[in-house]
Amino acid sequence: MGLFEKHRFRKFLVYIANFDGKDPRTFEGIDPKKTTMRDVYKKFDLGQDVIDFTGQVLALYRTDDYLDQPCCETINRIKLYSESLARYDKNPYLYPLCGLGELPRGFARLSAIYGGTYMLNKPFEEIIVQNGKVVGVKSEGEIARCQQLICDPSYVKDRV
Structure with missing residues (x-):
């Protein structure tokens, strides 16, 4: 210029x-x-x-x-x-200092603080839906109840 x-x-x-x-x-x-x-x-x-x-x-x-x-x-x-x-300061973008692994770790910490459940390395069986709304996730015979589910779109192809 x-x-x-x-x-x-x-x-x-x-x-x-x-x-x-x-x-x-x-x-x-x-x-x-x-x-x-x-x-x-x-x-x-x-x-x-x-x-x-x-x-x-x-x-x-x-x-x-x-x-x-x-x-x-x-x-x-x-x-x-x-x-x-x-x-x-020097960069207007926020990004994790220790690599992308910091994102799920930070989310897991916040999830625990606010009463959420963060499930890692658990086999997926099914998403429990009642009256058209997700109410839980079944894994190893147990159901983790929820009001909201955040997951990869490949688990809910019919809803994306």
């Missing part, structure tokens, strides 16, 4: 940071429900490289389809990225 491009991009990011979907004073002539993201980029005179970077890296879009949609969703995505970056 050249000097002028950096200045325009900074103005764009300041606009995003100040944007509040509930406060029309922050819109600066942009209607978030009608104005497309392409028009917002034009307003700030951003180049194609900056547009590609913003859409793919900051807003996390895989395609350019968002350019012709109302800008509100994209602005909120960029704002979320910026706020996360400000909160978590």
